[in-house]
Amino acid sequence: MNVMIVDDQGIVRDGLKMLLSLNEEIRIIGEAVNGAELLHLLEGTVPDVILMDIRMPVMNGIDATKAVKEIYPNVKVIILTTFNEDEYIFNGLKNGADGFILKDSDLKEIIKAIKAAYEGTLLLHPEVTSKLIHALQQVPEYSAASGMEKKDLSNILTPREVEVVEQIMQGKSNKTISAALFLTEGTVKNYVSRILDKLELKSRAELIIYLKEQ
Template sequence: MIDLVIVDDQEIVREGLKMVLSLNEEINCIGEASNGKQLMELLKKLSPQVILMDIRMPVMDGIETTKFVKENYPGIKVIILTTFNEDDYIFQGLKYGADGYILKDSGSKEIINSIKTALEGSILLNPKVTEKVIKALNSRPAETSAQKKNQEKGKLLQTLTPREIDVVKHIMDGKSNKAISEALFVTEGTVKNYVSKILEKLQVTNRTELVIYLQDFI
């Protein structure tokens, strides 16, 4: 059973999500909050595995709340609920360690898939959200020239072994460690080791940064 908390300032959205999630016997909604402050109080009493988090909320928004959760409860997975017009928020959420981004109008299968993917240690970004992330990154002032950055990335990529490149390609397709292990005929533990080495070599901290980092290369 997956214990989950929903955080959204609109009651109708919370009720809709609860209704969708109730169709799956593996999901157990143990609480809800209308803003980050309420969630902070809830987390003193509840221990969810996953939080579905709205971005725009009064009192304490989803970005600030994600930062708080990741700093104080690193084991909890945070999946951001977003709309098409929240580019800046999307980038900030990834910076603070969000484990996934799904659109508010996503179907039950995609929502449940994103929850399970996050718990497996992977990240699921809706393709349209990925588009927004890349656009937000590209719009940020560059510290160095694009050419120099690409050269640096190219050098780091050369440190990856052919097998690690295979793993990266599967990660870019949004596959979980389990799915990658089945595709490459290795154990899930072996895949986890590959992922750790890849993150270390490319000097990124998580799979989200990896996807963004390699978007133009793989």
């Protein structure tokens, strides 16, 4: 997997390069200090996955993600975020981000996110999902339940699938959902895939936005 790192802080880029170099499946093919520099870099080399910071001078990560997705729709973008950047998450998803990972995540989590994005099976970090749900719940008259009532998912999904959706809207991971519903993790993964197929969505992130906007 060819990866690019975009962050205005050299220490962050160097740290990520050092960590990711420990995995033989990942190759760092470029780095940029902002979105504008990234777009210039992409004219000569296109990666499989981009790790994108949010707050950068000249062009921030949200605008850069939108630009990348418009020009290179097959490139996966994972946004690097911190706990104090809730306001950017929803806009990042609407602009086409394939996932979010916390900057202080360990190597295992970062590699897991990169592989998931590369394979097209987005893994939205549970803590980031929880923060997104919290942010959406601040919108007047919004809740996961009211969102589902408006769309009436019972006409589209089975009762069990609706239960899984309710768990997803609470920001729970497949592992946590499996424990709550007494299912295997593999079964939950299959349910999620079927739900997304029925609703013609690509990821949990799109599912959250889909229910929010009904």
